[in-house]
Amino acid sequence: MNAMPKLQPPSAETLLALTSIVGERYAVRDTEDMAPYLTEWRDRYRGKATLVLKPGSLDDVSRILKCANEARIGIVPQGGNTGLVGAQIPDESGTQIVLSLERLTGIRDMDLASNTMTVEAGLTLAGAQEEAARAGRLFPLSLASEGSCQIGGVLSTNAGGLAVLAYGNARDLALGLEVVLADGRVWNGLKALRKDNTGYDLKNIFIGAEGTLGVITAAVLRLFPPPVERVTCMAALADLEDAPALFTHIQGAAGPMLTAFEILPRIGIAFAVKHGNDLRDPFEAPHPWYVLFELSSPITGQNIRALAETQLQAALEAGQIKDAVVSQSAAQAAELWRLREIMSEVQKYEGGSIKHDVSVPIARVPEFIDKANSLVERMIPGARPVPFGHLGDGNIHYNVSQPADMEKEAFLSNWEALNAAVHDIVLDLGGSISAEHGIGRMKRDLLPGAKGEVAMNLMRSIKASFDPNGILNPGKLL
Amino acid sequence: MNAMPKLQPPSAETLLALTSIVGERYAVRDTEDMAPYLTEWRDRYRGKATLVLKPGSLDDVSRILKCANEARIGIVPQGGNTGLVGAQIPDESGTQIVLSLERLTGIRDMDLASNTMTVEAGLTLAGAQEEAARAGRLFPLSLASEGSCQIGGVLSTNAGGLAVLAYGNARDLALGLEVVLADGRVWNGLKALRKDNTGYDLKNIFIGAEGTLGVITAAVLRLFPPPVERVTCMAALADLEDAPALFTHIQGAAGPMLTAFEILPRIGIAFAVKHGNDLRDPFEAPHPWYVLFELSSPITGQNIRALAETQLQAALEAGQIKDAVVSQSAAQAAELWRLREIMSEVQKYEGGSIKHDVSVPIARVPEFIDKANSLVERMIPGARPVPFGHLGDGNIHYNVSQPADMEKEAFLSNWEALNAAVHDIVLDLGGSISAEHGIGRMKRDLLPGAKGEVAMNLMRSIKASFDPNGILNPGKLL
DSSP: OOOOOOOOOOOHHHHHHHHHHHOGGGEEOOHHHHGGGTBOTTOOOBOOOSEEEOOOSHHHHHHHHHHHHHHTOOEEEESSSOOSSSTTSOOTTSOOEEEEOTTOOOEEEEETTTTEEEEETTSBHHHHHHHHHHTTOBOOOBOTTTTTOBHHHHHHTTOOBTTHHHHOOHHHHEEEEEEEOTTSOEEEEOOOOSOOOSSSOHHHHHTTSTTSSOEEEEEEEEOBOOOSEEEEEEEEESOGGGHHHHHHHHHHHHGGGEEEEEEEEHHHHHHHHHHSTTOOOSSSSOOSEEEEEEEEESSSSOOHHHHHHHHHHHHHHTTSOSEEEEOSSHHHHHHHHHHHHTHHHHGGGGSOEEOOEEEOOGGGHHHHHHHHHHHHHHHSTTOEEEEEEEGGGTEEEEEEEOOTTSOHHHHHTTHHHHHHHHHHHHHHTTOBSOSSSOOTTTTGGGHHHHHOHHHHHHHHHHHHHHOTTOOBSTTSOO | OOOOOOOOOOOHHHHHHHHHHHOGGGEEOOHHHHHHHHBOTTOOOBOOOSEEEOOOSHHHHHHHHHHHHHHTOOEEEESSSOOSSSTTSOOTTSOOEEEEOTTOOOEEEEETTTTEEEEETTSBHHHHHHHHHHTTOBOOOBOTTTTTOBHHHHHHTTOOBTTHHHHOOHHHHEEEEEEEOTTSOEEEEOOOOSOOOSSSOHHHHHTTSTTSSOEEEEEEEEOBOOOSEEEEEEEEESOTTHHHHHHHHHHHHHGGGEEEEEEEEHHHHHHHHHHSTTOOOSSSSOOSEEEEEEEEESSSSOOHHHHHHHHHHHHHHTTSOSEEEEOSSHHHHHHHHHHHHTHHHHGGGGSOEEOOEEEOOGGGHHHHHHHHHHHHHHHSTTOEEEEEEEGGGTEEEEEEEOOTTSOHHHHHTTHHHHHHHHHHHHHHTTOBSOSSSOOTTTTGGGHHHHHOHHHHHHHHHHHHHHOTTOOBSTTSOO
């Protein structure tokens, strides 16, 4: 069923043809120059490639794919190389070619009345944010890797991040796409429309497809009025069970002004305070759980600080929370957010960590964490769960730090078995085994179990009709 | 390329098998009983059918499609039969079978903490709104046909309506689907998740596919906190050119509280006042254009009336508007909205009307209307354009009433030629020839010209792999 046509190593003649499309300068063959494109920052995936091609135009991309398709050469599209599941790294065969979009950084259009901008795939996310800000607008997608990750990659992985609660995933922030298909044909779907009911939704097929169905070269992005008031709050909870109700309560009171809602466990705060530079616990006493949330508004006079204080006071009186702080300055807000942002990083100082990027319906987050924690204690006694993340989206980064007295390698040898058992709980609760990072190489073998045969068949049939020779990002996702 | 396998009229044996799946009572064969399923309310499309089947369960739907697929019988899925492009009506051959989802009306789940509800396809939109309201939530999709249209149809056509500006299209309001495929297999994609990056986006392929790729049997819908404050405003403009800037201005001031923004022409108000029962012009003097907008908020204390008044005062002083009214009661708000809602209906009293459901980028709406009006005057001198609609989404219902002194039939004979010429302008401005009504039978022949060969090829390949025998809604969309 999944049998794809055989791919070939490129012949000398094909390499010459591909090189001549972009010119010698942008066809990288030197081992050292290729190195940054063949491994990722955690050094978890390493690949080999015949060539790294850096096209300078849509036409270059089209000619490269046409040539590669005819010669049956595997093409690995790459953005900022910040993906966490290995989708952007070639395999070890040394027969694939990396297609870096980094030179396509143009702003093709800025339409303030329509609140859209059309940008090329190689623009960094931070670059897109800055371009929007210069025009007095907000492009709300926000990720840890925003300085390096690129719009094409962000769309190909349907990136999420901190602002999904208010603004949606990458998918929700793109109105149109330009995509080069496997055989070099160009689909121009660069519509800047909120409403367009003319046939099947091609845009959303390419978004999140991890470069396996086509190469995104440009996109029309949605812009928003920027926030002019913002306040960050942190509350301490006796019990995680109280978090979903608190979320409902704050959302009911703040409506669309609630723009982020995260949870953090005690152990995470302890790690952050112990290992983070100058970070301190905002509360006098320790508490089992914390929520960190943000209210913001694009219009003035909303008095969101008073709103936050009133709601937190009511939650305190109702016993829903035990303590609370409200940021009094941008610096204080940044300090609170640092506790959240450093969560993954500080785990490194506590030895090995086994990670999961999962989601469940919001109401079931406490049940999920409870069940997963029991499982961890049964499977690896003494291991220390550090679950945190976007409660407002039901997206939990269920990370588990090793027992203090265990060998790192021995602990990490449980990775796959623990993943499998945690994912079983997630699926049982109607959740997803990859909330925002995608499938890539890392979760490819887990996909059939998570999706079931019907969905896998549909996906395989889409792949077969969009990329019949299987040249696009071979061995990823499906 | 588009050659689909030959479909068959059902044999007596197959009819018996299909009837036995739902039982005699729900297999309608009587001509009179079938009639309501074979024509639509404007009587624009009339079809014939061998049978109208009314399955009572997911399993029924699955068995019907399996049987029809094996026997190569065309199946026309039907919801509330309110579609405007003929997608829900069988052809004239009398060999097709209508599959009505009307008996699948269950509420499968209501999850207030996650703000989702899972409902079956045959529930009416009004039923879904009421169910949400009973739980203290808002299901924001709102259409003229909401009393009759059903969730399955609403999703299959990606319905839009009045609340798209704030809440998005039907597509944006569904988190998951359950779909029966052409061969009877069931895809269970009923996830209630904001974040789920596990492979291709199957959900969005079925949404807006007009029943040509599968039959939606249930959906997980998003719920929102209901508005507690609401104010409706109408402003008079000297020039439509001022409307996009006014929209940007109000959106900048009201942020997410701006939940609708419509435009109406002078002639539309004149028609409404002339033909509408008890409707009156809210302004003393006539004006060339009007905007009708709504501010609403799910939280109290927002003082949106003062906000509206301040902004309208500023727009008056800046000369952006000539006059304005702000609703002082729910009754007054309803009266203003009646002027908008009656717009299509009152045209009937002025003779024939040629209609277009199009969208362009917001900034280009005035240019579009200007060009289209000149075109109309060239093609049919004396014809009276009545363009109105959702400026906030760039979606204009470009309706044209006949010249007062022309024969209705003579005027209507221009329908296709005028459509073609207006659509050329729309496409030239980067717009869509079907903003919210879909393609169905009405615009099927226009689709290739609007989408181009690459998009058509991709859509045909999806159709061929999802429904290889072409039994699902044959002759619609593609």
